[in-house]
Each structure stands twice: as C-alpha cells, then as structure tokens.
Amino acid sequence: MTNVISEIKKDFIYNLLLKGERIDGRSFDQYREISIERDVIRKAEGSALVKLGSSQVLVGVKMQPGEPFQDTPNRGVIITNAELVPLASPSFEPGPPSEVGIELARLVDRGVRESKAIDLDALCIEPGRKVWIVFIDVHILDDCGNILDAASLGAIAALLSTKVPASRFGLGEDYILPVRDIPIATTAIEFNDVLMFDPGVDEEAIANTRLTIITTAEGNICGTQKSGTGMLRPEQAYRIIDIACEKAKEIREKFLEA
Amino acid sequence: MIAMDETDISFFKDGLRLDGRKADELRPVKIEVGVLARADGSCYIEMGGNKVIAAVYGPREVHPRHLQEVTRAIVRYRYNMASFSVEDRKRPGPDRRSYELSKVSREALEPVILTSFFPRSVIDVFVEVLQADAGTRTAGINAAAVALADAGIPMKSMISSCAAGKVADTIVLDPMKEEDNFGQADLPIAMTPGGDITLMQMDGNLTPDEFRQAVELAMKGARDIHELQREALVKKYNQMTELSPAEVHACD
Numbered sequence: 001m002t003n004v005i006s007e008i009k010k011d012f013i014y015n016l017l018l019k020g021e022r023i024d025g026r027s028f029d030q031y032r033e034i035s036i037e038r039d040v041i042r043k044a045e046g047s048a049l050v051k052l053g054s055s056q057v058l059v060g061v062k063m064q065p066g067e068p069f070q071d072t073p074n075r076g077v078i079i080t081n082a083e084l085v086p087l088a089s090p091s092f093e094p095g096p097p098s099e100v101g102i103e104l105a106r107l108v109d110r111g112v113r114e115s116k117a118i119d120l121d122a123l124c125i126e127p128g129r130k131v132w133i134v135f136i137d138v139h140i141l142d143d144c145g146n147i148l149d150a151a152s153l154g155a156i157a158a159l160l161s162t163k164v165p166a167s168r169f170g171l172g173e174d175y176i177l178p179v180r181d182i183p184i185a186t187t188a189i190e191f192n193d194v195l196m197f198d199p200g201v202d203e204e205a206i207a208n209t210r211l212t213i214i215t216t217a218e219g220n221i222c223g224t225q226k227s228g229t230g231m232l233r234p235e236q237a238y239r240i241i242d243i244a245c246e247k248a249k250e251i252r253e254k255f256l257e258a
Numbered sequence: 259m260i261a262m263d264e265t266d267i268s269f270f271k272d273g274l275r276l277d278g279r280k281a282d283e284l285r286p287v288k289i290e291v292g293v294l295a296r297a298d299g300s301c302y303i304e305m306g307g308n309k310v311i312a313a314v315y316g317p318r319e320v321h322p323r324h325l326q327e328v329t330r331a332i333v334r335y336r337y338n339m340a341s342f343s344v345e346d347r348k349r350p351g352p353d354r355r356s357y358e359l360s361k362v363s364r365e366a367l368e369p370v371i372l373t374s375f376f377p378r379s380v381i382d383v384f385v386e387v388l389q390a391d392a393g394t395r396t397a398g399i400n401a402a403a404v405a406l407a408d409a410g411i412p413m414k415s416m417i418s419s420c421a422a423g424k425v426a427d428t429i430v431l432d433p434m435k436e437e438d439n440f441g442q443a444d445l446p447i448a449m450t451p452g453g454d455i456t457l458m459q460m461d462g463n464l465t466p467d468e469f470r471q472a473v474e475l476a477m478k479g480a481r482d483i484h485e486l487q488r489e490a491l492v493k494k495y496n497q498m499t500e501l502s503p504a505e506v507h508a509c510d
Contacts, residue, residue, distance in 0.1 A: 070346075102357045114461045211458065221469050224445075224460040227361075229368040231454035234473055241466050 046162025059154030076123020080109035115183035152185035184248035213244035289490035299409025307391025312401035317379035331376035335364035366457035392438035419448035420479030
C-alpha cells in the first residue's frame, strides 16, 4: 500500500532539503494552493470538492433520521467513512477499507466530533427514539499527497453547506445545519529534523514520521495523531503545533469564514 | 447505561481523584514476564483496572508470502478486545477502532525493532484486552514491548507508554474510565527511555500550553513505567538460574 519512490529521486529530494528547498519550490511551512468548491453534488445535503495542489478530495454529507445510540439517547449520530478508491492512486486497491483508509476516516471524524462543531443535542428528533444521523463520506479522487488535510477541510466545508432535509421526512421545513466550530487539520512530516508541512506524495514517501494537529477556531488543539514508523522529539511536536495553529488560522479565515 | 453529563461528576475530592490518586500519580501497575508457554515471548500487565496480555511470535515465516519484505522483517500488531472486557458486550472481532489502534501501536514499537536483522520474516505481536478500564492501548504497548524483549527480539531500546488527560481543567496522569469518558481531553504517548516519541494521539480540547503540560506529564508516567518494565524483565532472568529440560531441548 505504500508509494514506491526511486532512490535517485529520494537523493534529489534529500539534497534539495539540505539546501532548504522542496521539489516544487515551496518553503517548508507553505501549503500548496487550496481551492474549495461547495455544493457540487445536488443530491447530497452538503458537499465540497477540495483541491490541495493536485490532490483532489470530494466529500458528501447525507442525513437521515435513525435510532440513537443506547448510551446517548438524545443525541444525533455522526458516521464518517472514507473511500480510497483505486482511481485515485496506483497504490489503492479495491476491497474492504485499508488501515490507512480507516485511520483517515477516524481522523476526519475526530476533528468534527472533538471540536464539537456539530451540536448533537440539536439533532434529536424524538428523545430515545429518533435522531438525525449525519453521514460524512470522503471520496479520495486524486492522491498527490496530504489527502488527510484535504479530506478534513472537505468535511467541514461540506458541513458548512449542509441543509437538513427535514421536509423529505415530514419533519417540517429544511434548515441550514448549525455548525459551531471550524476544525482544521494540519499535517507535517519530519525528515532529518526538517519539518515539512502539506507534504506532496514523494515527500510522504521519504519521511517515516508524520504528525497531524487539528485545531479549533479558538486556537486550541482538539486532536493529534502521530503516524508512521519514525520517532519525534517533544520539541519537534511543539514546533509543529505552533506552526499548525498559524496555518490553520490562515486557512480558516481565507476559505471558511463567510 | 445512562448518559451522564460532564457536570454530573466531581472529579476531585479534597484534592484527590475518584480513586484517591493525586493528579500526577499512576494507577498500580503489575507486570509479569513469560506467562504463556507456546509464545516466543509474552507479558501480562495490569494497569489499574486494565488486564492485558501480549504474546510475540517470531521472527517466523510470513504468510501470506507476498507480504514479505526482502530487506527486513515486517511487524504485525493485532489489538483485540475480549467481548466481556467492557460494560456492554463488545461484538467479537476487529472494528475500526481496533484497526486504528493496531496501526498506531505497531508504529509505536517498530522504530526500535531491528527489523533488518530478519529479512523475509514476520514478527507477530498479539495483544488481548481481557478487562478494560481506560488506557488499554498504552497497557497493550507496555506489555508488547516487554513481550518483544522476552522473545529476544533485538531492539534499540524499550518502549513505554502512558496517557495524560484533562479533567475539571486539571491535567492528570493516567486517566481512569470515568475521567476518560467525561473528561476534557485524553493524550496517550509512547516513547523510548531517551524521550523519543513513537506514539502521540490526542482528542478533546487543550490549549497549546496545556498540550505541552500533558505531554510532559505523560512522559513522566512513561519513565516510571519503564522502570517497572525493566524490573519485571530483570526479575524473570534472575530466576532463570538453570535451564528447564524443555528449554534445553529448544536450544538443540
């Protein structure tokens, strides 16, 4: 499931890195160009197509009434899924979700859930019996690196444009889904004590440590995940957090706050 | 189970936690090495109400064979919860949570395993949670690291794991079930004794400053656990004054 990279390219990236450069000319903490297009799927309650450089991720939100969980009878339910479909990368295969896909879905979910972006109490229709279920489905279309940040951005963008389809289920008029926070995931890789944000697919292939920080609009941290088979010094983690907070603020202000 | 609100619980009484601990205190830890006869290495750990057993098999042949790597051993880690380990019966078998935990736990241990010593082979780590009380992943990693050492797998160092959390606006070490369920944040880490972090996860809500405090506290907990892991291993090998007949046979 890992991307293959030739030794010569690896050397090339490494030598550039020693000079303080990246293959696409970015600085180490610079994101690729971001574009977010909302409401691209009419059939979905909310949707967003996110482009992060050449990476493309489509997120659709569907909602329907259903039964609450037994231990939270008065709360709505969020279910997040990610499909790493084989059209998106030579290393994706059809079949049941891979470990990478599951981790991705659970991290997108963690951002939405832990930031309390959606008021689950407000999604109760009939206490103990009927609540709104929010399905967040992530479809990776083109994996050119850092699909996690793109997916996470897509999820919140899609939620911000979600209309609760109340009329379709005889529950009154449709209304805009209230969203209380805007969690942003920011990912960096560590390679030779260099921290590179928004890694491209080749950069991901050379690094074996990745740290994702999810921040709230308030500037707090609501989720982190270290991934990969490398190690990280605490100071490196703190440095990533400082930059991640700044980056997330920029992205939030530029793209998601109306 | 009745849903409780965060406000229904008071986490501190006279400055002490629900189970009488101080904010920076670990729950009692018990570690036993070599508890399974068939496994190449094994470890049983109790951390508070958690009871976890880990077994290591390998290095051994890889099945299915296409998974093998020419230059190194692969490491597999299976985190599994017994159906009776939690309040409401867990449906047996892997779920999405256990897939994620298996992945990050494997990545917590792999950095210290000298996999290049055993090309084309696999090191299998199986972790069974028998009783759960918040912190099963950290208990699993602690047991697995000891089981790897017990199996004689060459490693650059030990790995020790511990979580810190936030309850009632206070950073606490090693959260128990109530603190995890109704608390404000949970931050598990794993690290080498030298302070290289190999696992770091977090959910909840922390300011960057609180995040640092929680990392420092979890690292302190992990250092204490490392001491207990070392003691348990030393104890086992001190007892091995003479080889048992079965072990002599295995050496032939």
